[in-house]
Structures are given as C-alpha cells and as structure tokens.
Amino acid sequence: xxxxxxxxxxxxxxxxxxxxxxxxxxxxxxxxxxxxxxxxxxxxxxxxxxxxxxxxxxxxxxxxxxxxxxxxxxxxxxx
Numbered sequence: 556x557x558x559x560x561x562x563x564x565x566x567x568x569x570x571x572x573x574x575x576x577x578x579x580x581x582x583x584x585x586x587x588x589x590x591x592x593x594x595x596x597x598x599x600x601x602x603x604x605x606x607x608x609x610x611x612x613x614x615x616x617x618x619x620x621x622x623x624x625x626x627x628x629x630x631x632x633x634x
Contacts, residue, residue: 556584557615569611570595572630585621592628601627 559577566575566589573593580586589608596604604627609616616623 557587558584559587562587562589562612565613565615566591566608566611569607574630580622580624586623588624588626590626590628592630594630594632596627596629 559579562577563575566573570591570593572595573591575592576590578588580588591608595607599607605625608625608627
C-alpha cells in the first residue's frame, strides 16, 4: 500500500515544477489515478513522459502500488 502523499512527494522530487493530482480509486491505497502537469514534458513522447513518472516512483508500481492510471500534461505556460 502507498499513500497519495508519498506519490506526490516522489514525483515532486523528480519534477519540482510539477502539479500533481492523485485520486485513490478504490479507497484501498493500492489503486490510483495520477495526473501530472509539467514543463519538463515539452518535446517528449508520451511514452517518455510516462517513463519519467514511473522512474520517479522508484519501482513501486506493481509492488506497493498495485494499479495506477497515469495522465501527463505538458505545461504550456513554459513556452
């Protein structure tokens, strides 16, 4: 089980400019919907954006974190 605050902290450490929203989908601390908005995603493929978030979560997806839907958004204010 992982707490939403821990997810936010890990992503914020990797992407300091990120705005992160986390929703516990089942109320069990195991299944989350995560939305991350960051200027760091500029000029990156969707696969690379997601890889960046999975790396930030340090291998916890599939272990402590059983399931996660991920949405990434390029922060257009960075242009």
